[in-house]
Amino acid sequence: MMTRRTIEEFQAQRVAGNEKIFAQDHLGIKRFMRLDGATYEDGALPAKSKEMLGLVASMVLRCNDCVDYHLEQCVEASYTREEIVDGMNVALVVGGSIVIPHLRHAMFTLDDLLADTKG
Amino acid sequence: MMTRRTIEEFQAQRVAGNEKIFAQDHLGIKRFMRLDGATYEDGALPAKSKEMLGLVASMVLRCNDCVDYHLEQCVEASYTREEIVDGMNVALVVGGSIVIPHLRHAMFTLDDLLADTKG
Amino acid sequence: MMTRRTIEEFQAQRVAGNEKIFAQDHLGIKRFMRLDGATYEDGALPAKSKEMLGLVASMVLRCNDCVDYHLEQCVEASYTREEIVDGMNVALVVGGSIVIPHLRHAMFTLDDLLADTKG
Amino acid sequence: MMTRRTIEEFQAQRVAGNEKIFAQDHLGIKRFMRLDGATYEDGALPAKSKEMLGLVASMVLRCNDCVDYHLEQCVEASYTREEIVDGMNVALVVGGSIVIPHLRHAMFTLDDLLADTKG
Amino acid sequence: MMTRRTIEEFQAQRVAGNEKIFAQDHLGIKRFMRLDGATYEDGALPAKSKEMLGLVASMVLRCNDCVDYHLEQCVEASYTREEIVDGMNVALVVGGSIVIPHLRHAMFTLDDLLADTKG
Amino acid sequence: MMTRRTIEEFQAQRVAGNEKIFAQDHLGIKRFMRLDGATYEDGALPAKSKEMLGLVASMVLRCNDCVDYHLEQCVEASYTREEIVDGMNVALVVGGSIVIPHLRHAMFTLDDLLADTKG
Numbered sequence: 001m002m003t004r005r006t007i008e009e010f011q012a013q014r015v016a017g018n019e020k021i022f023a024q025d026h027l028g029i030k031r032f033m034r035l036d037g038a039t040y041e042d043g044a045l046p047a048k049s050k051e052m053l054g055l056v057a058s059m060v061l062r063c064n065d066c067v068d069y070h071l072e073q074c075v076e077a078s079y080t081r082e083e084i085v086d087g088m089n090v091a092l093v094v095g096g097s098i099v100i101p102h103l104r105h106a107m108f109t110l111d112d113l114l115a116d117t118k119g
Numbered sequence: 120m121m122t123r124r125t126i127e128e129f130q131a132q133r134v135a136g137n138e139k140i141f142a143q144d145h146l147g148i149k150r151f152m153r154l155d156g157a158t159y160e161d162g163a164l165p166a167k168s169k170e171m172l173g174l175v176a177s178m179v180l181r182c183n184d185c186v187d188y189h190l191e192q193c194v195e196a197s198y199t200r201e202e203i204v205d206g207m208n209v210a211l212v213v214g215g216s217i218v219i220p221h222l223r224h225a226m227f228t229l230d231d232l233l234a235d236t237k238g
Numbered sequence: 239m240m241t242r243r244t245i246e247e248f249q250a251q252r253v254a255g256n257e258k259i260f261a262q263d264h265l266g267i268k269r270f271m272r273l274d275g276a277t278y279e280d281g282a283l284p285a286k287s288k289e290m291l292g293l294v295a296s297m298v299l300r301c302n303d304c305v306d307y308h309l310e311q312c313v314e315a316s317y318t319r320e321e322i323v324d325g326m327n328v329a330l331v332v333g334g335s336i337v338i339p340h341l342r343h344a345m346f347t348l349d350d351l352l353a354d355t356k357g
Numbered sequence: 358m359m360t361r362r363t364i365e366e367f368q369a370q371r372v373a374g375n376e377k378i379f380a381q382d383h384l385g386i387k388r389f390m391r392l393d394g395a396t397y398e399d400g401a402l403p404a405k406s407k408e409m410l411g412l413v414a415s416m417v418l419r420c421n422d423c424v425d426y427h428l429e430q431c432v433e434a435s436y437t438r439e440e441i442v443d444g445m446n447v448a449l450v451v452g453g454s455i456v457i458p459h460l461r462h463a464m465f466t467l468d469d470l471l472a473d474t475k476g
Numbered sequence: 477m478m479t480r481r482t483i484e485e486f487q488a489q490r491v492a493g494n495e496k497i498f499a500q501d502h503l504g505i506k507r508f509m510r511l512d513g514a515t516y517e518d519g520a521l522p523a524k525s526k527e528m529l530g531l532v533a534s535m536v537l538r539c540n541d542c543v544d545y546h547l548e549q550c551v552e553a554s555y556t557r558e559e560i561v562d563g564m565n566v567a568l569v570v571g572g573s574i575v576i577p578h579l580r581h582a583m584f585t586l587d588d589l590l591a592d593t594k595g
Numbered sequence: 596m597m598t599r600r601t602i603e604e605f606q607a608q609r610v611a612g613n614e615k616i617f618a619q620d621h622l623g624i625k626r627f628m629r630l631d632g633a634t635y636e637d638g639a640l641p642a643k644s645k646e647m648l649g650l651v652a653s654m655v656l657r658c659n660d661c662v663d664y665h666l667e668q669c670v671e672a673s674y675t676r677e678e679i680v681d682g683m684n685v686a687l688v689v690g691g692s693i694v695i696p697h698l699r700h701a702m703f704t705l706d707d708l709l710a711d712t713k714g
């Protein structure tokens with residue numbers, strides 16, 4: 001049977017992929033990557049709020065890798081499960097039933113992440 | 120070699136994922152899920168017509184899980200292979216060549232489903 | 239005040255724009271345009287069913303010009319208002335609240351079109 | 358010269374369009390509209406946080422009508438200009454330069470809205 | 477009758493909107509805007525090639541403002557009408573019939589731009 | 596551990612899927628497939644330029660199968676790694692951070708492809 005990608009596998013793939021991106025040594029791409037990182041730091045809105053914005057944007061744009069990354073950041077920023085689910089509900093209503101498969105995906109990731117934080 | 124996800128695996132993942140979604144006990148999400156289910160029941164348009172609408176919407180929005188689900192429903196609603204392929208042609212022309220990988224995916228699912236119905 | 243584009247204005251712009259497209263005399267584009275036209279002719283599915291597929295695909299992809307065109311074709315194919323609205327409900331649930339502005343747009347077009355057919 | 362749609366014109370069009378939607382008396386659509394409204398009420402996340410989620414989702418999905426609506430709600434929920442701009446920066450980085458025209462649109466709306474609240 | 481937005485009107489709106497964006501003085505947004513500008517300068521690929529990439533990306537993402545901007549840049553980079561149309565054909569086939577309204581829009585802009593360069 | 600799909604596996608799946616598509620013997624679909632192939636032949640723009648357009652369109656529309664296919668064609672058309680990366684930078688800036696997972700994917704494919712051409 002085809003096995004589900006775990007959050008650890010995603011994290012390893014993400015690190016390996018980002019290393020390859022930086023290894024191209026393209027100035028524009030490196031600047032974009034740094035700009036992306038800086039976007040979620042404290043500003044007029046606190047970093048915590050912006051992580052949730054990143055999660056909802058990722059859900060409506062239907063990108064599982066982005067959803068997994070922002071779920072991880074949201075858990076780290078100490079959002080509760082209930083708050084994360086309430087945020088994902090906004091994404092579901094804005095984005096429609098086409099978002100449901102990504103919501104299912106997020107459920108497995110969230111269980112993995114919250115099991116980790118309890119351990 | 121990486122193996123293709125079968126329709127049975129998709130169905131099992133879908134059921135498990137939906138159970139996790141309902142287990143969050145979020146009122147808005149539960150309402151959306153019920154609303155989604157009710158959308159494809161007989162109304163001014165018959166249920167059968169709406170399943171094909173769901174399939175074409177899923178193809179142009181390029182969601183393989185949604186395509187698999189609606190293909191299953193279309194086969195169950197007794198559309199023939201020729202009718203399903205003709206509907207997917209509308210999705211291909213509206214959505215363009217970016218839809219082709221999803222059409223390939225749909226071809227494997229359709230063969231699985233029609234093999235089942237013949238068995 | 240900014241006035242709403244009427245269906246007649248859209249039709250005139252559409253004809254003028256298509257003439258310009260064909261005037262480029264690009265073989266690939268001309269073939270695509272003909273292929274697009276042929277898509278909605280009777281096949282394994284009847285033409286009437288495919289017009290509704292075109293409408294729903296246009297709604298979830300959120301293209302008002304495409305919505306107006308397919309609404310016109312659906313009215314001409316003698317769908318009732320209730321059937322058209324029921325089809326658009328599928329688009330709304332699949333595509334989410336982001337589809338609502340296009341549903342509002344469609345409502346004005348539909349009123350224009352049905353007023354025409356009654357005249 | 359073509360004039361910009363003002364926020365008042367959008368609000369009038371929105372009310373008129375929503376009235377037409379409800380006038381169709383389609384149970385599924387009416388339920389969706391109510392579900393949409395309930396999404397932004399206080400829950401595990403406060404209503405104020407969810408308005409900002411709605412704005413960012415609308416920006417990355419590139420829907421000016423949705424952007425205008427959520428900007429209005431964000432101003433009403435007493436977000437400052439700086440906070441709204443910081444939220445829109447998340448949308449810009451997630452969604453890319455294709456979001457810039459919608460950011461330009463939002464700037465005019467935001468000026469209109471903040472001029473109103475100062476009056 | 478509703479009049480078409482001319483390329484001059486778009487250019488004026490674009491300049492005014494960009495001024496408003498910069499006036500917010502948000503570091504992340506200003507960096508993104510500069511990064512965007514730098515993207516189309518000579519690199520491993522010549523600037524001219526990248527303008528055509530920008531046009532095709534804008535067409536498949538269906539953003540008329542972006543299409544108008546890149547059409548202007550492509551004309552300035554001395555692409556011929558035939559080359560621009562051939563590039564847009566790629567966008568049409570990749571993106572499907574949903575791109576047609578944007579192709580119609582582009583035709584009017586292209587005529588405006590090429591009339592200007594001949595003057 | 597879940598293993599990455601190699602370019603050879605993708606190529607085999609693509610061939611098998613396309614065979615299934617043609618086996619349906621649907622005239623419209625067969626015409627579309629041929630039209631798609633003809634799009635990337637020499638025209639007003641050379642075939643080589645159009646392969647890069649196909650790659651960038653695939654990146655901003657976020658279709659990994661399409662990215663893999665066009666990367667293969669770009670390498671075959673003798674683009675250098677630096678040129679391909681510079682083209683993908685346009686896609687990244689136009690499409691935003693949501694494109695990053697596809698850029699990571701492309702990096703692995705590109706390494707596979709360039710290792711092949713060196714062998």
